[in-house]
Amino acid sequence: MTSTTITGHEPLGRKLVTVLGTRAGRTFVWLLAILWTVPTFGLLITSIRPEHEIKTSGWWTWFKHPQSTFDNYFSVLGKRSGIELGKYFLNSVRIAVPATLFSVLIAALASYAFSWMTFKGRDWLYVGVIALLVVPLQMGIIPLLRLFNVGVHLGSVTLIPAVHVPALVQVWIAHACFGMPFCLFILKNFVSSLPSELIEAAKVDGAGHMTIFRRVVLPLSLASIASLGIFQFLFIWNDFFVGKIFAGGGGKAPITAKLVEVSGNRGQAWHLLTAAAFISAAVPLAVFFSLQRYFVKGLLAGSVKG
Amino acid sequence: MGDVFGAIATIVLGLGVFVGGLLLIYAGTTVVPKRFRERSQIAVFLGPALILIVIGLVVPALRTIWLSLLSDRDGSPFGGLTNYKFMFTDHNERIAILNSMLWVLLGGTVSTALGLTIARFADGAKGEAVAKSLVFIPGALSLAGAGIIWKFVYDGPPFNYGLLNAVTKAIPGWPKGFGGDGQRIWLLEHPAQMNTFLLIVILIWVQTGFATVVLSAAIKGVPESLEEAATVDGATKRQVFYRITLPYIRPALLTVMTTGTIASLKAFDIVQATTGGNFNTSTIANEMYSKFFLEGRDGLASALAVMLFILVIPVVVLNQRGQKRAQQMVGA
Numbered sequence: 125m126t127s128t129t130i131t132g133h134e135p136l137g138r139k140l141v142t143v144l145g146t147r148a149g150r151t152f153v154w155l156l157a158i159l160w161t162v163p164t165f166g167l168l169i170t171s172i173r174p175e176h177e178i179k180t181s182g183w184w185t186w187f188k189h190p191q192s193t194f195d196n197y198f199s200v201l202g203k204r205s206g207i208e209l210g211k212y213f214l215n216s217v218r219i220a221v222p223a224t225l226f227s228v229l230i231a232a233l234a235s236y237a238f239s240w241m242t243f244k245g246r247d248w249l250y251v252g253v254i255a256l257l258v259v260p261l262q263m264g265i266i267p268l269l270r271l272f273n274v275g276v277h278l279g280s281v282t283l284i285p286a287v288h289v290p291a292l293v294q295v296w297i298a299h300a301c302f303g304m305p306f307c308l309f310i311l312k313n314f315v316s317s318l319p320s321e322l323i324e325a326a327k328v329d330g331a332g333h334m335t336i337f338r339r340v341v342l343p344l345s346l347a348s349i350a351s352l353g354i355f356q357f358l359f360i361w362n363d364f365f366v367g368k369i370f371a372g373g374g375g376k377a378p379i380t381a382k383l384v385e386v387s388g389n390r391g392q393a394w395h396l397l398t399a400a401a402f403i404s405a406a407v408p409l410a411v412f413f414s415l416q417r418y419f420v421k422g423l424l425a426g427s428v429k430g
Numbered sequence: 431m432g433d434v435f436g437a438i439a440t441i442v443l444g445l446g447v448f449v450g451g452l453l454l455i456y457a458g459t460t461v462v463p464k465r466f467r468e469r470s471q472i473a474v475f476l477g478p479a480l481i482l483i484v485i486g487l488v489v490p491a492l493r494t495i496w497l498s499l500l501s502d503r504d505g506s507p508f509g510g511l512t513n514y515k516f517m518f519t520d521h522n523e524r525i526a527i528l529n530s531m532l533w534v535l536l537g538g539t540v541s542t543a544l545g546l547t548i549a550r551f552a553d554g555a556k557g558e559a560v561a562k563s564l565v566f567i568p569g570a571l572s573l574a575g576a577g578i579i580w581k582f583v584y585d586g587p588p589f590n591y592g593l594l595n596a597v598t599k600a601i602p603g604w605p606k607g608f609g610g611d612g613q614r615i616w617l618l619e620h621p622a623q624m625n626t627f628l629l630i631v632i633l634i635w636v637q638t639g640f641a642t643v644v645l646s647a648a649i650k651g652v653p654e655s656l657e658e659a660a661t662v663d664g665a666t667k668r669q670v671f672y673r674i675t676l677p678y679i680r681p682a683l684l685t686v687m688t689t690g691t692i693a694s695l696k697a698f699d700i701v702q703a704t705t706g707g708n709f710n711t712s713t714i715a716n717e718m719y720s721k722f723f724l725e726g727r728d729g730l731a732s733a734l735a736v737m738l739f740i741l742v743i744p745v746v747v748l749n750q751r752g753q754k755r756a757q758q759m760v761g762a
Contacts, residue, residue: 142667149551156548157564160635164567166593167579182591183582222441226448233452234479241472251750253479256487257692258742262719263735264490271485292440301486304479313685313753333471334456355640362572383574401575408570413563
């Protein structure tokens with residue numbers, strides 16, 4: 125650092141550059157924030173316009189002729205349209221909440237092992253797991269489905285018999301499988317950056333791994349675990365593929381699968397589609413806004429020692 | 431209402447059984463001979479995650495490699511490398527590979543750069559939380575939702591509810607489209623991969639929120655004492671940012687870049703929700719999806735998946751190396 129101005133008074137020119145730079149930066153931030161919101165805002169406006177209006181003019185004309193209606197929302201929630209979105213909404217809750225809890229808990233345990241237990245090949249194993257981030261879940265779905273339905277056979281020899289578990293549990297397991305590399309990727313960075321003095325001190329005091337995990341690691345990682353939980357929840361809530369394949373039948377599908385189905389069957393029913401899209405977005409948005417402070421506290425604060 | 435209580439009961443029971451079982455097994459490991467104790471405890475901590483990874487990812491990955499060597503025509507082993515050869519010589523596949531390169535080059539970098547800019551300038555500004563939340567919203571939406579949202583941006587004649595056309599029409603001197611009135615069907619325009627760029631915009635739109643949130647948290651994690659010391663030494667805000675903050679948040683930057691790059695490599699849902707891969711917009715991941723689920727060409731689809739996997743390895747290794755180096759630097 126050059127120390128030409130130890131006096132603390134910045135030269136006027138430099139101060140001006142800083143102020144202008146900051147001001148330009150902040151203007152840019154707000155421009156982007158607004159630009160980022162416009163498409164979603166368009167969806168919101170569209171969802172409260174009457175069907176005929178949506179099909180004949182752009183949503184921005186709504187400001188000139190503000191005709192609003194909640195009919196679209198009543199239609200998708202009611203029984204008459206045959207969509208009954210409320211039911212699928214509850215399905216999504218039943219899928220997303222436990223699947224998130226399982227994934228995060230299991231990932232926390234493994235992160236501890238990858239960070240604070242020593243065994244041969246640990247780092248390589250971790251790199252291998254993270255590399256699996258890219259295995260497209262479309263590829264994993266069919267073998268997993270076969271495991272549940274027919275088991276594993278080599279020729280006529282049954283290696284693993286079919287595992288008959290309820291569809292709901294299958295979805296939980298599937299999501300925990302596919303989300304595991306991401307959970308580990310996020311959480312291990314944090315857990316391994318905890319001060320080693322703390323862990324060592326606990327060991328010296330005679331604490332076993334489970335005690336250290338429960339009394340030291342879990343409490344210290346709570347903010348990080350919470351933010352990972354939020355992300356994992358968003359992923360699972362927004363997924364439609366896994367939910368559709370494992371729980372598609374019998375009206376157990378998540379809300380997103382219903383949304384895709386409606387948009388496939390009624391591609392021109394924009395008044396219904398936009399309202400349905402907003403209802404399905406309500407939970408992720410509510411979750412994000414209510415738990416936002418956890419982000420600020422530190423998602424990945426672990427990758428930076430603070 | 432009974433439904434809701436039933437659901438809660440299932441959740442509590444499931445979790446209870448899992449945690450209880452785990453603690454019980456762990457209790458078992460504390461009484462085994464000392465020689466095996468550490469090992470068995472490692473198994474308890476790592477086991478559940480590894481089992482899930484093996485059945486959900488490793489086995490399917492191996493199966494995919496096997497399938498990629500089979501011939502699509504008659505399923506006979508071995509098609510040898512014919513699937514791979516096809517992938518690099520077929521015109522459509524080559525376009526998909528080229529497009530994927532564009533996605534990877536732009537997706538991770540632009541969303542990281544935008545996220546960093548927002549995190550930097552919003553930090554401590556009035557309305558910081560509001561601005562960051564607005565940017566994050568797209569990341570909280572489902573892709574089914576995003577597809578519907580962008581329909582109202584890119585849509586073209588004969589309908590006129592596309593926002594982009596409304597904007598370009600208002601710009602004087604904007605080149606006229608074939609409709610003669612300045613309107614275009616944007617996603618059909620593929621000179622210079624125009625429509626692919628438009629699809630990448632959607633990914634950046636979704637991904638920037640994640641980058642912002644993570645980088646903002648990282649910036650707040652930089653010890654104030656460091657920044658203050660630099661300021662006392664006469665460093666400008668800009669110097670503090672480039673010489674203190676940026677090196678300090680390197681691990682978070684790497685994480686964001688890696689996540690963005692992998693998301694770009696995997697990009698198929700955006701493509702499926704918009705063009706379905708038509709009009710020269712396909713990507714490797716989209717080819718894989720459509721070859722497997724729509725055309726039943728398992729072998730070719732598997733070869734494409736293997737290629738994706740190979741492409742991501744350097745990204746992950748670079749990330750690991752960078753994380754290690756950064757930790758040593760900061761830890762020192």
